[in-house]
């Protein structure tokens with residue numbers, strides 16, 4: 007590959023990030039899918055679907071902006087349909103909330119058997135391992151509604167491993183308010199341009215330079231935060247630089263004491 011095509015490459019990337027917890031006995035592998043913005047990955051989204059299946063996952067976490075307020079819904083619907091065999095969990099991003107059809111987006115997700123989270127939590131068993139998954143709508147539409155959803159999911163209902171899906175990792179007040187073992191987010195698109203060597207993103211959608219959370223794994227107190235660089239290829243005229251779109255496979259694993 008020529009150097010210039012490496013800089014601007016939008017070739018799909020995948021990586022595995024492991025999170026360990028004494029609450030886990032059996033490993034669960036999730037695909038974290040964020041900020042697709044209805045971008046196209048081959049006929050029928052086959053490239054994405056094949057990549058997820060090749061990851062031998064157990065479940066899917068959709069962290070918002072899967073739909074896009076300015077793009078056709080068709081590529082997104084093809085992806086949701088193609089992965090409907092997996093237990094899946096969905097929250098809105100700012101694009102779904104901006105879209106006057108946010109309810110339609112949620113209804114479409116539900117029609118594929120996806121659990122839509124709006125300030126609530128669900129307890130599920132995957133690989134004989136019980137966990138809870140909770141999530142909230144993006145703050146875009148109404149801060150009051152966002153805070154009320156946060157209040158609903160502040161405290162866990164049980165001691166199970168708890169995943170919290172939130173579109174925007176920059177709303178840091180959430181990390182103080184909500185108890186969770188793992189937060190998963192997107193929204194920042196890796197900072198659009200990734201700076202080699204220091205491995206930082208340049209700018210967030212809110213024009214913050216060098217956003218603190220833009221790609222990969224972070225510690226938030228005793229919890230972990232994983233931020234996807236997202237899958238958008240077409241929603242902005244600014245090219246991605248050193249910032250290939252990605253699917254993150256998250257391995258929630260036993261801690262070393264109970265392996």
Ligand SMILES: [Fe+2]
Pocket residue numbers: 041070071099100101173192193194211
């Ligand atoms: Fe977003």
